[in-house]
Amino acid sequence: MPGPSPAPLHLAVALDGAGWHPAAWREPDARPDQIFTAQYWSDLVAEAERGLLDFVTIEDSLGLQSSWRAEPDGRTDRVRGRLDAVLIAARVAPLTRHIGLIPTAVVTHTEPFHVSKAIATLDYVSTGRAGVRVKVSGRAEEAAHFGRRTVPSVRIEDLDSAEGLALLKDLFDEAGDYVEVLRRLWDSWEDDAEIRDAATGRFVDRHKLHYIDFEGSRFSVRGPSITPRPPQGQPVVAALAHRGEPNRLVARSADVGFVTPRDADDARSILAEIRSEQASAGRADETVHVFADLVVFLDPDPGVAAARKARLDERDGAELTSDAAVFTGTAGELADLLVELRQTGLTGFRLRPAALPHDLTQITRHLVPELQRRNAFRTAYEANTLRGLLGLPRPANRYAATV
Amino acid sequence: MSEPVKQIHLAAHFPGVNNTTVWSDPAAGSHIDFSSFVHFAQTAERAKFDFLFLAEGLRLREQNGEIYDLDVVGRPDTFTVLAALAAVTDRLGLTGTINSTFNEPYEVARQFASLDHLSAGRAAWNVVTSWDEFTGQNFRRGGFLAKEDRYERARQFLTAAGELFDSWRGDEVVADKDSGVFLSDPAPGRFDHHVSQFDITGHFTVPRSPQGRPVIFQAGDSEEGREFAASAADAIFTRHGTLEAGRAFYADVKGRLARYGRSRDELKVLPGVTFVLGDTDADARERAAVIRRQQVSGQTAIRLLEQLWNRDLSAHDPDGPLPAVDPLVGENLVARGRASVRQYTDPLATAAQWRALAEEKGLTTRELIIEVTGRQSFIGTPEGIANSLNEFVQSDAADGFILIPHLTPGGLDEFADTVVPLLQERGVFRTEYEGATLRDHLGLGEARSADTGTRVAS
Numbered sequence: 042m043p044g045p046s047p048a049p050l051h052l053a054v055a056l057d058g059a060g061w062h063p064a065a066w067r068e069p070d071a072r073p074d075q076i077f078t079a080q081y082w083s084d085l086v087a088e089a090e091r092g093l094l095d096f097v098t099i100e101d102s103l104g105l106q107s108s109w110r111a112e113p114d115g116r117t118d119r120v121r122g123r124l125d126a127v128l129i130a131a132r133v134a135p136l137t138r139h140i141g142l143i144p145t146a147v148v149t150h151t152e153p154f155h156v157s158k159a160i161a162t163l164d165y166v167s168t169g170r171a172g173v174r175v176k177v178s179g180r181a182e183e184a185a186h187f188g189r190r191t192v193p194s195v196r197i198e199d200l201d202s203a204e205g206l207a208l209l210k211d212l213f214d215e216a217g218d219y220v221e222v223l224r225r226l227w228d229s230w231e232d233d234a235e236i237r238d239a240a241t242g243r244f245v246d247r248h249k250l251h252y253i254d255f256e257g258s259r260f261s262v263r264g265p266s267i268t269p270r271p272p273q274g275q276p277v278v279a280a281l282a283h284r285g286e287p288n289r290l291v292a293r294s295a296d297v298g299f300v301t302p303r304d305a306d307d308a309r310s311i312l313a314e315i316r317s318e319q320a321s322a323g324r325a326d327e328t329v330h331v332f333a334d335l336v337v338f339l340d341p342d343p344g345v346a347a348a349r350k351a352r353l354d355e356r357d358g359a360e361l362t363s364d365a366a367v368f369t370g371t372a373g374e375l376a377d378l379l380v381e382l383r384q385t386g387l388t389g390f391r392l393r394p395a396a397l398p399h400d401l402t403q404i405t406r407h408l409v410p411e412l413q414r415r416n417a418f419r420t421a422y423e424a425n426t427l428r429g430l431l432g433l434p435r436p437a438n439r440y441a442a443t444v
Numbered sequence: 445m446s447e448p449v450k451q452i453h454l455a456a457h458f459p460g461v462n463n464t465t466v467w468s469d470p471a472a473g474s475h476i477d478f479s480s481f482v483h484f485a486q487t488a489e490r491a492k493f494d495f496l497f498l499a500e501g502l503r504l505r506e507q508n509g510e511i512y513d514l515d516v517v518g519r520p521d522t523f524t525v526l527a528a529l530a531a532v533t534d535r536l537g538l539t540g541t542i543n544s545t546f547n548e549p550y551e552v553a554r555q556f557a558s559l560d561h562l563s564a565g566r567a568a569w570n571v572v573t574s575w576d577e578f579t580g581q582n583f584r585r586g587g588f589l590a591k592e593d594r595y596e597r598a599r600q601f602l603t604a605a606g607e608l609f610d611s612w613r614g615d616e617v618v619a620d621k622d623s624g625v626f627l628s629d630p631a632p633g634r635f636d637h638h639v640s641q642f643d644i645t646g647h648f649t650v651p652r653s654p655q656g657r658p659v660i661f662q663a664g665d666s667e668e669g670r671e672f673a674a675s676a677a678d679a680i681f682t683r684h685g686t687l688e689a690g691r692a693f694y695a696d697v698k699g700r701l702a703r704y705g706r707s708r709d710e711l712k713v714l715p716g717v718t719f720v721l722g723d724t725d726a727d728a729r730e731r732a733a734v735i736r737r738q739q740v741s742g743q744t745a746i747r748l749l750e751q752l753w754n755r756d757l758s759a760h761d762p763d764g765p766l767p768a769v770d771p772l773v774g775e776n777l778v779a780r781g782r783a784s785v786r787q788y789t790d791p792l793a794t795a796a797q798w799r800a801l802a803e804e805k806g807l808t809t810r811e812l813i814i815e816v817t818g819r820q821s822f823i824g825t826p827e828g829i830a831n832s833l834n835e836f837v838q839s840d841a842a843d844g845f846i847l848i849p850h851l852t853p854g855g856l857d858e859f860a861d862t863v864v865p866l867l868q869e870r871g872v873f874r875t876e877y878e879g880a881t882l883r884d885h886l887g888l889g890e891a892r893s894a895d896t897g898t899r900v901a902s
Contacts, residue, residue: 066619066626073619073626077651079530079562103550105633105647113647115630122617122632122651125558131527132562135478151551154502154582155521162524166478186550188644189585230518239468242743245518247511250504263581265504265511269476269518356624 050379050417051389051431052409053143053332054089054401056082057100058120061336061363063108064356065396066120072398077124079132085397086133089140092405093419095430096141098174098279098299098391101126103147104183110197112182118357127159127173134167141427143172143279143297149212150178150187153222154262161227164271169426172277172297175220175290177212200284213286218257220278220294225253227275228438229265251440273428274435281334282315283364292318296433297330299391301365308333308385328433332389333382334365338396339372339403346370350395365393372407380417452837452873453844453886454864455539456488457497457716459852461505461516462784463748464718464818466738466850473853475516478528480853485529487853488536491860492874494885495537495568496529497681497846498522502546503579505781507747508756514744516852523555530563537882539568539661544601545575546583549642552601553608556658557650565654565881570661570681573598578780593641595668600641602676606657609891611635614652656891659882665693674700678888679712681846685821690715690841712843712886717821719847721858725824732823735850736814745810748817751779752788752795762810766802771795826862833863834872 059066059073066073075081082099089097105121107114113121126144134142142163146156156173164171178184184192195205234249253264279297282288291298292315300315302308312331319329338346346369354360361367368375379390392408394400412418424430458481459465466472474480485496500522505512522540529538538559542552552569560567575589589597611633618625633648662673663681673680674697684690690713698708720735722728740748742762750757754772771791779785788794802812822829836842849855867873879885 064624067621067624069621071621073621074617077561077617079564083531103554103649105649113631117627117630118624119626121627122612123649124561125523125555125650128523128527128555128558128562131524132531135482135528135531150548152546152583155547158521159524162521165476165520166524166528168478182646186644186646187548188642189548235518237467242468242741243513244467244516245511245513247513250511250517260584261581262583263503267501267504267518268520 048383048417049419050383050412051095051330051332052404052412052418053094053096053098053141053389053391054404055098055100055334055391055393056085056397057393058106058123060396060400061393062350062353062357062361062395063119064353067356068353068396068399070399071396073120076120077122082129083133083136085401086137086140086142088398088401088405090137092409093422094140094405094409095389096143096170096172096277096427099126099129099142099144101145101147101176102183103150103178103186104180111180111194127156127163130171131163131166134163134170137167137170139170139422139425139430141170141172141277141430142167143174143277145174145176147178147183148175148216148219150183150189153219153260154226154266156219157223157226158266158268160223160276161266161268161271164273164276169272169428171271171273172279172427173223174279174281174299175216176281177216179208179212209286213290215257215259216280216290217294218255218259220290222253222255222260222262223278224275225255225439226262226264226266227270228440229253230269231438231441232270232274235269249441270438273426274438275428277427277431277433288315289318291315291331292324292329293322295329296431297332299332299334301334302387303366305382305385308382308387312386328431330388330431331386332391333387334391334393336361336363336365336367336393336395337375337400337404338367338369339375339400339408341371341407343371353396361395372403372411375408376411376415376417379412380415383417449872450837450843451887452833452867453712453714454491454493454873455495455497455537455714455844455846456484456493456856457499457846457848458484459516459849459855460499461501461519463515463739463744464848464850465516465852466735467516468738469851471854472851475852476518476520478525481525481529482532483853484856485533485536487856487860489533491856491864492877493536494844495539495566495882497539497570498525498541500541500543500572501781502543502574503582503781505779506578507750507779508758512747514741514747523559526567527559527562530559530566535566535877535880535885537566537568537659537885538563539570539659541570541572541663543572543574544598545573545589546579546585549601549604549608549637550644550648553605553648554650556605557609557653560653560655560658561650565883567653567655568659568661568679568882570663571598571602571677572663574783576781595672597641599672599676600639602660604637604639604642604644607635607637608633608648609653609657611648612650612652614656617651655881655883659886659888670697671700673697673711674706675704677711679714679886682713682715684715684841685717687836687839687841690836691839694840694842709887710889712888714844714846715821715842716846716848718818718850719822719829719859720820721824721826721829721862723825725828728823728825728828732820736819739818739850740810740814742810745813748813749809751776751782751785752791752798754778754791760809763808766795766799766809766812826866830863830866830870834867834870837872
């Protein structure tokens, strides 16, 4: 007899290198020599799509991976180097049909005009499955790659100092401006701007193209975009949040926030903060999904996943540290946990597979069926766009005259 | 004894946002939907073309202070389209035009190196410069560059990007599971670049890509552009339409290579050309005339006239004679965001030539504009065009062509089906791809370091 139907949850995976454990690349089924190939990424995303997941995220940064905050750590025993995440997403888009694609874009040094058209184009090449996860860069080393500004070197333990808070505010204010420009540019063409009117010889109705005239402290952008409004109207904007300023960015600007609660109580308090900021920002009636991030080690038999984690920790020479909670166990145990955490008001989960492809395959082939048995997850894709999968309507254009 | 015949290189330019592209034709499709790019790229690959070429513009064009609405408007992002096309093609080179003014070397190098990995060695970069504040209004750095700094920034940008491409030697990623060594170098991708335009230092994130560096294109025929191409480019995208002009240009740029320690084969000369096919020469000429009238409506003729005259001529009758008033000399304030207006270096002299021609042939304004702007480069039967293309190449007016069809997405189909087989029969164009990378297709050998002239291992 089926139990009471829990609210369905959304499920995503975060793809990064060989997985989220630093020693994952040494596992027997790992393909560390292929991380810089298209085949590697298309295989992973195809597997995620087989599991009917809402979307994948693809990590990125403008500097080498490092266990230190300010500079490369010089380690030779971990995966270092990566490809541009937006281009990885574009490369896999034509090979998939339903799954959402959310690459990371660093907003601190890049041009909002370029990123706006890149994500709009990702939406075209995926026919409506694009999103972008915006990320700030507070690293002095990454600033030096651009040579246009200096970033004060603030140690992670000093982020609560006056200097640290000022840096965070500056970075996240800029990120908020950046998302505003992305969104205005996506709307800068009305949906029916292209008219191809042979009688008057006009290809576009120029009254349906709009200057966005954004002026901020870090950049000003005139517009309109060179790329017409993308299929979803507004591709999905996501951000990872740990504390005050990032939570405000999620509440003010994003469609999806990734958060890192330690437990259900922590999840409730994070949600309360985001919902309150959301109301202050006048977005109380808009859907902002809050997904909890979890690093997952999954194996079919009890105890195996924990033993595997211990083995990987030993290989790396240290216990895994993560901003997100770490889960070890079976797919059934994880399904129970997710359904329980769903009761806090979290609408979904972004799972970080500890090792690829192992933990991804455990998610798609074992966790998903467990969730389906609990009536907590879809059994077929119900929409063709990422907004559709997330239950977000296609938004009206802010510049279109309302009739 | 005759010399071996030169092989022709062919490329396909996705129809652009000027009046060469006819959008009013019933066969004209979307310029934005990915399906158009797939059709175009797969046609080029089916015909064994060397590469596909995408242009770029970073601000919608304006004329008389309003967004220009008579041509195709809008285009997708270059890198994103090329990365997606890598998924639906196997061998076709993927060339993107990317501006060196409104980008920074670190991100552009990372995007091209990523594209080269994701396409298994098929990336190419057409380096263009721009300096107008009009376009700069969309970007952090604004747009102004003093005239003397324009090519200097482009040169420094390319040198900086080259240092980034070369910053990983290619042997760093060991990924040996047993020993636990992922990298052979604790600090891979180190770079340190301090010049007037760029002051950058750190570590590049992308391991050395299959081609080492993307193939480098330079577009434009100016003196600085030629020298820039001779020093640093693998191919030059030019505009010379006649055999004589092509031979002169070819001899000039190839002659500059020795000064940089380069051989004549290391820089390919590829003019951008248009074409019209017909069953007979007369049929082709008739089709060409119809297409020209589609490309130049009465309204378009006035707008093109304004680009030389640098005045608002909205009230002028396109079916009457040229305006009596002279062009306004000075900065072009009528047409914004349009590189082509820079070709009018002496507007008064050009206007005098146009008037003389109109008078001699008794042409209206529209007829004159049809005559003097953008006539098709090659008009004829498949046989005739195959012969002409081959003649250009064998007589050293070109190494190949970048074909610019007037229709999206099917404008290449007929050429692929009729002209390419004839070139293959003549033994001057490949019947199968021989190599895997774009450098292989173009016969370029390994990537070369632009600043020192030394070859680097890939």
